[in-house]
Amino acid sequence: MTIYxxxxxxxxxxxxxxxxxxxxxxxxxxxTQSAAWGNVEKALANLKGEGVLSPQGLYHLPEERLxxxxxxxxxxxxxARKLKAIxxxxxxxxxxxxxxxxxxxxxTLRPELLALHGIxxxxxxxxxxxxxxxxxxxIDAYTRxxxxxxxxxxxxxxxxxxxALFMANLPLQVPLFNEYHALLVRLGKEACRKVPRCPxxxxxxxxxxxxxxxxxxxxxxxxxx
DNA sequence: GGCCAGGACACCA
DNA sequence: TGGTGTCATGGC
Numbered sequence: 382m383t384i385y386x387x388x389x390x391x392x393x394x395x396x397x398x399x400x401x402x403x404x405x406x407x408x409x410x411x412x413t414q415s416a417a418w419g420n421v422e423k424a425l426a427n428l429k430g431e432g433v434l435s436p437q438g439l440y441h442l443p444e445e446r447l448x449x450x451x452x453x454x455x456x457x458x459x460x461a462r463k464l465k466a467i468x469x470x471x472x473x474x475x476x477x478x479x480x481x482x483x484x485x486x487x488x489t490l491r492p493e494l495l496a497l498h499g500i501x502x503x504x505x506x507x508x509x510x511x512x513x514x515x516x517x518x519x520i521d522a523y524t525r526x527x528x529x530x531x532x533x534x535x536x537x538x539x540x541x542x543x544x545a546l547f548m549a550n551l552p553l554q555v556p557l558f559n560e561y562h563a564l565l566v567r568l569g570k571e572a573c574r575k576v577p578r579c580p581x582x583x584x585x586x587x588x589x590x591x592x593x594x595x596x597x598x599x600x601x602x603x604x605x606x
Numbered sequence: 607g608g609c610c611a612g613g614a615c616a617c618c619a
Numbered sequence: 620t621g622g623t624g625t626c627a628t629g630g631c
Contacts, residue, residue, distance in 0.1 A: 397612095414613040420629060421612090455611090455628040463614085501614045521612050566612060609631090618623085 384531065385557075388564040395563035398511035403479050405434060406512035410504045411463050412454040423453035436477030439468045463499025470497055483513035490515070502540045510562070516553040519562045520544050523569025530572055 382390070399418075400406045405425065412421040427450040428434040433442050442450075448461035475481040483490065487509060494505040502520070509515040520543045529536040534543050551557060 410612090413611090415611065415626085416613090417611040417629070419611090423629090453628060456613095456626045457628080459614085459626050499614065503613065507612080519612090523612060562612095569612090611628100611630090614626095616623105616625085619621095 385561055385564070388568060389560065392564055392567050394560060395567055397559055397563035398507070400511075403483075403512035404436060407467065407508050408434065408439075408464060410507045410511075411460055411467070411499055412451060414456070414460070414504065416455050420453045420455060424451040427451065427453070436468055436471050436479075439464060440472045440477070460499070466498040467500065479512070483515070487515045487517055491517070502544075506544070510555065510558055514555050516555050516558055518544050518547040518551070518558050520547075521562075521566065523566040524562060527565040527569040527572065 398406045398409065400409055408428070409421055409425060412424050425434065428439075431438075431442075431450060433439055433447075433450075439447065444461050444465050447464060448457045451457050451460055451464075454460060471477055471479075471482060485493075490513070491505055491509060494500050494508060495502070500508070506517045506519045507521075509517045510519055520540050525536070525538070525543060528534045528538075528543060528546075534546055538546075547561075551561075
């Protein structure tokens, strides 16, 4: 059984991304930057309560008021500025139409997102996968931790290298990337942070033969095919 | 009371 | 390219 299959068997479908709309995914992707998801939910609830969780709603909302509404998610001034930059682009270039935003392929869209203030590699890829249904593998702190503990990659691997490792050895399928990343996050939350792993680490029985791998491409493929 | 949570940016050497 | 400070609330 592959690692992916073991993760799915253990935890079940994670139903990511928890949002009612693609736009909510985009906003949540910004708000969750270095923040606990529970705090993000409070901020999203505030935006929904004010009826402004839409491109036009945030576009016309004063930045100071936006900052107050997202206060629970932390870094509220910085995140209000980021959200404004993204929403301004979305409304002024695409009239707030996400179908138009996501019409181009990843090669065109990813650089466009990365050029916006507040959108780095992880946020861009989260938006592409979970809002735009593009086959892009998301790397975050939990993914990195899980991959390192599983022996799939060194702990200091770059974002690009880690992403390339998964994408070069997995079929480019949105449902697979969606669930696999979410499962790695779930595992990362549960796994101990000790290096090497402690005897009780939940990762142990997920590794092939109960051993950490050597990080080869072949192993990633074997672990997920 | 300290640590950490589904990062990104500005600035520096 | 890589390292560091900044942004900040809330739960444990």
